[in-house]
Amino acid sequence: MSNMMKAMLGSIDDLLPELEAIYKDLHQHPELSMQEVRTAGIVADYVQKLGFDVTRQVGVTGVVAVLYNGEGPTVMLRADMDALPMTEATGLPYASTERAKDEDGADVGVAHSCGHDMHVTWLMGVARLMAEHRDVWRGTLMAVFQPGEEVARGARSMIDDGMTERFPKPDVILGQHVMVGEAGTVGYRKGTILSAGDSLKVKLFGRGSHGSQPQTSIDPVIMAASTTLRLQTIVSREISPRDTAVLTIGALQAGTKENIIPDDATLKLNMRTFDDDVREYMLGAIRRICCAECTASNAPREPEFTTLSSYPLTINDDATSERLRVAFEAHFGERAYETQPAAASEDFSVFGREWNVPYAFWFVGGTDPIEFRRALAAKKLNEIPSNHSPKFAPVLDPTLRTGLETMICAAGAWLDRPDEAA
Known part of the structure; x- marks a missing residue:
């Protein structure tokens, strides 16, 4: 076990009650992407009191906090702050009832249904522990609270x-995510751990008419339905079974009334891939099929194509991952395990790619251990509510503690002060 x-x-143990209160407050007051003003203010004030050099409003609402503690490596730890435009249904006494306007001006519920409130709480706790125990580590800690x-x-x-010019270049960038998994465990891996993710909006154009006179129309609803079905054949008939890919049509929007054929229809789709060549092929196939269906109609x-979001692959550095494996297994024993890649996506790797430094990302289980084991035995893991x-x-206990320990353990693999210097 490291000195840290x-x-x-x-x-x-002494810090957990404070962090639980912080977590519940953040959970009750979620904020949409790029609107995390309250959350950013809370974290900036908290870490500033600990002695960090704090820069606010980096990239709209981001916070960068730097703690210098002598000669040594620079380690960046990252937590994301934003919540989702959805209504919470957990029934928790501290559940969110917040509502907000999304980017389109629609009134939506807001909920931390991805666990970013846990990520923020973890990093705040680690910042405090590192600030209060400077005698057992050397180097520079950079805590990054990211929006959006x-x-x-x-x-x-x-x-x-200007983040790469304004702040110290890290020697390593580390991040973690709470996921469905037995609370108290940590899942790591070398290489690809998260998929690339691309979301597109496709607008299909027709010619509107009365529902009783379809011969005078070019029906975009039929066009959209045919396109939706055909797009599913990309994965089932054009991608090798040896490759992994997902394509989901999450929205099909058209019309206002049952006897009006509308002028246009809109598809919103999302794809996940684990290989850059597969990703490029699928993006081309989507365009080909959409255009062909429109020609056929x-x-x-x-059609009009709009990119809604694009996430790169998250590919953990091998040497960094091996260093983490040793640290995690030394501390957690059998509670640390090699995980499989997840078909989820993150923009975490953007920092490592832009700074051109190694990075690693891992998972922390957040499911009640009894519930998880029961579902595992019954082969019903898919029924556990996921991110x-x-x-x-x-579940707060032991998820709060485990996330603190994983981040300290990981940072200590670079910043720990040797026994002879302690």
Whole structure:
């Protein structure tokens, strides 16, 4: 066990009640992507009191906090802050009842249904523990609280705001995510751990008419329905079974009344891939099929394509992952395991790609252990509410503690002060 972990283990017990209160407050007051003003203010004030050099409003609402503690490596730890435009259905006493206007001006519920409130709480706790135990580590800690992960704009907005020029270049960038999994466990891996994700909006154009006179129309509803079905053949008939890919049509929007054939229809789709060549092929196939279906329907014009979001692959550095494996297994024993890649996507890797430094990302289980084991035995893991479900709710004990320990353990793999210098 590292000197850092030995020194901080006892302090975690004392800190947990404070962090639980912070978590519940953040959970009750979620904020949409790029609107995280309250959350950013809370974290900036908190870490500033600990002695960090704090820069606010990096990339709109991002916060960068730097703690210098002598000669040594620079380690960046990252947490995302934004919530989702959905209504919470957990039934928790601290459930969110917030509502807000989304980017289109629609009134929506807001909920931390992806666990970013847990991520923020973890990093705040680690910042405090590192600040209060400077005698057991050396180097520079950079705590980054990122906006807009859910819309794939937050990391890029911070980079575009001069992040790589304004702050110390990290030797390594580390991040973690609460996921469905037995609370108290940590899942790591070398190489690809998260898929690339691309979301598109496709507008199909027809010619509107009365429902009783379909011969005078070019029906975009039929066009959209045919396109939806045909798009599913990309994965089932054009992608090798040896490759993994997902294509989902999440929205099909057309018309206002049952006896009116509308002028246009809109598809919103999302795809996940684990290979850049597969990704490029699928993007081309989507365009080909949409255009072909419009031609087949005699559409008056080609479809209009809009990119809603684009996430790169998250590919953990091998040497960094091996260092983490050793640290995690030394501390957690059998509770640390090699996980499989997830078909979820993150913009976390943007920081490592832009700084050109190694990075690694891992998962922390957040499911009640009894519930998880029962579901595993019954082969019903898919019935556990997952991230982005309105019922997603990490169990606080031991998830809060585990996330603190994983981040300290990971940072300590670079910053720990050797025994002879302690």
